[in-house]
Amino acid sequence: MNLDQELRDALARREPPLGFAARLEARLPRHRPVPWYRHWALAATLAVAIVGGGVAEYTRERERRMAAQRSGAELEYALSVTSTTLQKVQKQLKDTL
Amino acid sequence: MDDFSKLVRQYQAMVFSIAWNFTRNEATAEEIAQEVFMGLHKTLHRLESEAHMASWLRRATMHRCIDYARHERPRDQVALEGLPEPSVEPRVADPLLGDTLRRLTASLPPTQRMIVILRYQEDLDPTDIAREMELPVSTVKSHLHRSLALLRAKLEQLEVRS
Numbered sequence: 633m634n635l636d637q638e639l640r641d642a643l644a645r646r647e648p649p650l651g652f653a654a655r656l657e658a659r660l661p662r663h664r665p666v667p668w669y670r671h672w673a674l675a676a677t678l679a680v681a682i683v684g685g686g687v688a689e690y691t692r693e694r695e696r697r698m699a700a701q702r703s704g705a706e707l708e709y710a711l712s713v714t715s716t717t718l719q720k721v722q723k724q725l726k727d728t729l
Numbered sequence: 730m731d732d733f734s735k736l737v738r739q740y741q742a743m744v745f746s747i748a749w750n751f752t753r754n755e756a757t758a759e760e761i762a763q764e765v766f767m768g769l770h771k772t773l774h775r776l777e778s779e780a781h782m783a784s785w786l787r788r789a790t791m792h793r794c795i796d797y798a799r800h801e802r803p804r805d806q807v808a809l810e811g812l813p814e815p816s817v818e819p820r821v822a823d824p825l826l827g828d829t830l831r832r833l834t835a836s837l838p839p840t841q842r843m844i845v846i847l848r849y850q851e852d853l854d855p856t857d858i859a860r861e862m863e864l865p866v867s868t869v870k871s872h873l874h875r876s877l878a879l880l881r882a883k884l885e886q887l888e889v890r891s
Binding site: 633635636638639640641642643644645646647648649652653655656657659660661 | 745766877880881
């Protein structure tokens, strides 16, 4: 008897019972554990998004202020033109009367 | 089928068989195998290669089997010391030789049992077994030699009785 060969035959691999993989799948957590570096990548992405959003908001606010300043200057100019025109009209009326 | 399911299909026979040949209990072997794969699921991202994975699986299965042996009821294990070498090769015509050998292997002490399983199921040489089990190569060779002598002696005894 060749004991080595008999042992190889006796101890040969066998498949587990039917349904093994399905039973295992049912026990596994839903989500795979996330590698540590992915947490850092997510944090970095969020940081960039927050900072980027903040910069965009600041830029929009500055443009609003500048637009308001321009509007104010235009209104002031329009009022000064109106005032000058009114003064001219008043003088003409005075001269006429 | 996702990647992890493919890995399970690829390695389930290896893992289950180590556990089954060690425990000779299908339910226990399945439980051990399931725990091994659940552990693999958690550590998969840390494994570097397929060879690393196969080694990881064998070690994880081996540790769980030996832990199981520490907690199970002491079985009728065969001592290695004091057994003479058989003088004549036994003539065995037992059609259930495979089952007999599996039972005898399962009756070996845990460390010797695992060495025989890794040698004959996984076809690992003593150097590989020594690395997997973190034992000196000389210890593995000695255990293997004595285990085979024991198995031969037990077969001879069974042959004489029949």
